[in-house]
Amino acid sequence: MHPFRQVDVFTDELTAGNPVAVVHDADDLSDAQMAALASWTNLSETTFLLRPTVPGADYRLRIFTPARELPFAGHPTLGSARAWLAAGGVPADVAGPVQECGVGLVRVRAGDQLAFAAPPLVRSGPVDPADLAVITAGLGTTDVVDAAWVDNGPGWVAVLLPDAASVLGLRPDLSALAARELTRAVGVVGPHPDGGDAAVEVRAFVPETGAGEDPVTGSLNAGLGMWLVEAGHAPPSYVAAQGTVLGRRGRVFVEHADGEVWVGGDTVVGVVGTVAL
Template structure:
């Protein structure tokens, strides 16, 4: 019997196993075509599966392709963090600081891995800064699609907006964590106004508030993916990347480095923490980074 292709399962954006966002990393993906990768991702049936391939440029660490069970992603945060940590652990560099480049469909992604506390922490530079996109939907329509009342949408000067740093999200500010917990997603209503991405998937909902459960966190968030059925994601790096645009527009951070911890997945019983750093100069966002921990929970071989 052949040995199969090695894979690992990591929980990402957490230091605790069985929390955060699970990720499959197939570390021996050379020779797989797109259809095979899609089939394997469907077999794992996690929100994303990462496939590690030899880099096109020898000085880079690896080429990484990221698949949901239904389609390939140009970029995603928790697969980038989880894969960076998996590759570091494979190289037995866990006690050393490592900086390297991953080749993803969106472009080159610079990663840094360090050991912080009892587990590895990885962060990456956003390959694309967030940009605003047009959104015609009213806050009343968004509220209805989330099962909320119009007066529960928005806080301070924060309003519903649409941002993308490679993957688009409708960012929806709500009054507090109690309102966030009461979200009941209506697929049909959401499909009437949410812009479609190039792959025909609909932009997802990113619900957030300033009230948090963890005292050291700046925002509380939930992310819901439309579909048949829709599902909630416990930790979403690409959404945090897009959310950086909303922070810049509404909070207007001062020049320098601003750091925010975002909690997510609490309503699902899979708490996670995502670190978002913004570099601001002249009132403009010039760079940003997403970071988090990841822990290995399983490993094996897939015969495909």
């Protein structure tokens, strides 16, 4: 039996964000057991907390989708940090815990909200026009303002549309997106009119998870935060809305501070118990 928590991330109200299943004390579990549980929960990600293996880390995190293991993901990082702290974890740094994962060490800032320091992109820059044509065909739009690779592990390509209404109106062909091998993950973003509680609307399409669209996505918003600001498409700090089409109310807080991008939001522990592994 292992302690277990399910945490809703990027929301202050349970069921309005993106849930992650977190298994504590998972050092004795095999890769096959972890993959099987992730397939069974059928959430976008299931995570496993283990003892750290490198200096400076408070814990090690392994992150599984129903189909594969990820080197990094954003909402699992915040949800797992919340679970670790809720279980009595005490970080070595008073600022917050340090997570060891496939991309290295990721710092998490504790406070009223949790936030993670965005890891470096493993792929950036423009998207090949022929590849972009395939992606936009799958999305069902050619009204593209800009596009770029913003991959920090999961494989993100980002597409900027003229406005939030264009993002919300997309009805993509998920089978077409799943069939190609250009990238495993496509993020779409567009600006909201001034005066609302969010500056941009974001959608994330990851057909391999089974659901196709991810409700609220930390890794994508981390990559977007780097690209949009550097390209002049967004101010240094802003709020992104995500999950609207799915009936969620995700809010992601992106902040540029001291040369770093921080991605944060509220977290709610929804389930506490044990899992029989």
